[in-house]
Amino acid sequence: MNMIRARERLVVIGGDAAGMSAASQARRLKGPDELEIVAFERGHFSSYSACGIPYWVGGDVAERDDLIARTPQEHRGRGIDLRMRTEVTELDVPGGRVRFRELESGGESWLSYDQLVLGTGARPTRPPLPGIDAPGVHGVQTLDDGQALLDTLEGLELTPGRRAVVVGAGYIGVEMAEAMMNRGYEVTVLNRGPEPMSTLDADMGRLVHRAMTGLGITMVDDAEVTEVLTDGDGRARAVRTEDAEYPADVVILGIGVRPETTLAEAAGLPLGEHRGLLTDQAMRVRGYENLWAGGDCVEVLDLVSGRERHIALGTHANKHGQVIGTNIGGGYATFPGVVGTAVSKVCDLEIARTGLREKDARRAGLQYEKVVIESTSRAGYYPGAATMTVKMLAERRTGRLLGVQIVGREGAAKRVDVAAVALTAGMTVEQMTSLDLGYAPPFSPVWDPVLVAARKAVAAVRAGRT
């Protein structure tokens, strides 16, 4: 029986970045008398930084709770009825209700909504290989994952010559390689592709390979994992690839994630080619007035290629939540899209990218000129000046900036932000050459490395102008 409610009810599925940002922002704009907010989270934690897990595992961050931005109690104190360990199991869009199960008690009920936010996140890719679920094999996507890994590592503390095998050489993989180095492990990274960091072009990935090798990490490229070998107790003891076998006291999976859209798919909501939810720019699920989605479960528009992408990144999730909450709260906000910026580090190596790689450009039908330059983070004569390599892609003839990749040391990663803003603004590389960037010897050579690349790109565009 449906009762007439005096106030609207917002239901949020997923108690992490996107969902709880949406809930918090909606609450800021509408009080409890106007809007009831119920949020469901199936895990033990709310609003935490999954991106921080490698640093917690590596020992840079002391406490798990340091990664928690806001506890369930804090959310409840702000008038959000956050129900932990409660999983939404079905979404009845025509009926405007969700079915949820309390995981502890097993009890199930329906709850109706006026507005619904899907913030169901992503799930790790876990290939169905023999041994992949053995004890000693760990993902690092959730705080629970991180805790389980730390428990395993504690049991290995007295093992001499401890060895960690990291499967995957994307952001999570290289960050976990650093974490395990910091914990005193011999680290091997098994990478399916020809170079680590496939979010970079291979020539830039090669620099990462070399630098990581220089840090004492064993990098194995073109490594197709076929099996996790176990010992007599069923514990992981090695990783086998098509070519070799790598002994491991612990195995860490950093193979990436895909959108968690099981509920959405069952409800017939629109999914894109990466299986992420499709939204409009206000973060409404396409075609549904009162359904919203954000964070790792959606696809986002790449403003450079004009195509949808799936990017699991806390900073986007937070922005989505902010936009959704503003719109539900009666305001107006949009998320126009991304340019694909990402930064990472492995010990003192910094890695950054924004915009299109060569293959992205080709896929988008764009012809381009490419340049690669070497420069330094500070004036060459200033102590600590570190080499960085900048790759820049510019559209043929128009000279429009298409993408930048940077590999270097201190001061390399965040330099990519200049290119991210220039991409957003649709600047040409020629326009970039006159950008008024901060200059002083401790911070930059007199020509900032990004400007050096832009100058060379201008020359390439001119030379290729036909």
Place this chain on the structure above:
Amino acid sequence: MNMIRARERLVVIGGDAAGMSAASQARRLKGPDELEIVAFERGHFSSYSACGIPYWVGGDVAERDDLIARTPQEHRGRGIDLRMRTEVTELDVPGGRVRFRELESGGESWLSYDQLVLGTGARPTRPPLPGIDAPGVHGVQTLDDGQALLDTLEGLELTPGRRAVVVGAGYIGVEMAEAMMNRGYEVTVLNRGPEPMSTLDADMGRLVHRAMTGLGITMVDDAEVTEVLTDGDGRARAVRTEDAEYPADVVILGIGVRPETTLAEAAGLPLGEHRGLLTDQAMRVRGYENLWAGGDCVEVLDLVSGRERHIALGTHANKHGQVIGTNIGGGYATFPGVVGTAVSKVCDLEIARTGLREKDARRAGLQYEKVVIESTSRAGYYPGAATMTVKMLAERRTGRLLGVQIVGREGAAKRVDVAAVALTAGMTVEQMTSLDLGYAPPFSPVWDPVLVAARKAVAAVRAGRT
């Protein structure tokens, strides 16, 4: 008697950043058979980094020669007839010639030109106070100045409790305060204004004052210097202000510079309100087809205020030279203007600004909203996360970004580049809130501090929208 020349002659006045960049770029585009290049420099050094002098004095840079990007011999090796210790004393524009004096021999001659580049730089402001020319009082504008200061400091090495008084609290002043701290001096900075760093608003300058005090530097604001007191030998021994007297073993002047346009003025070339040469966007002196000017002797267009400014900064000088050389070499390039970006540091304190201060906005007839936020350089839980304060100005009603100032520690200064690009692109603060900036815990909180400021600025613009 004028001979018919088979090739054009480019004459360059001033052998530093703007002049020699212009000469080098012109040479790249036109060989010696097409273009003769003669450059005059009255000093002992060519193409050096004046911005590096504080770090050389402070000991971070070991050798004077480290600051020299290209020696006279190197320039000559590239087909540029660079004549050192040769001063141009007169500019005969109707006759298309310059008169020069060889400073060693005293010999004078005329040389005709087809194209002329004025790169005469800036001269330090030196108020006509009693004692200002006494031994022990030093400017730090040229390498010769730096060497003279170092010679003085060498003589003071055994002086117990050595004291340095720095007059001026702009970039040079605060950088020299750091340099003298690094050399073990007790440092006092005398500042005419109410707060140091008058290129910032006073509220942000106050943060610099506090931080510098915290570093052990004595900061005296509202200090009007009236005299340099000397001892029996005529050496500086103290600086007197209207209110007090500050003992000094060495006095350093960091009061700023003004365009060196004596020659240009005598020749009747167009000067602006700051006494700098006025050029078009190709860096041609306004109204003259074959005269070019760049670097510290010109005024530049501030793209935000629409007014001309004088900014003495190596990075602009290099760009000007590049543009001039390209145009003389038969190419096409422009310098559209600046947004007024500047970064500096004092020990681990970083200071940055771009765009308009409050008073600049008012002077330009712009109404604005202002916000000030505190955030951190890295995720709050990541080791080394340092507080930074970001001030942002947005135009009333339109929300167009007008300016950003940042004071913080590691990672603060170069963050201003994001705002510099956004200003260049004419972005609104609302557009900025969805910028796709690099995020990972070692590099940024999930909302970059610049985005936090932008969000608050959006709210301020909305609240003030009338």
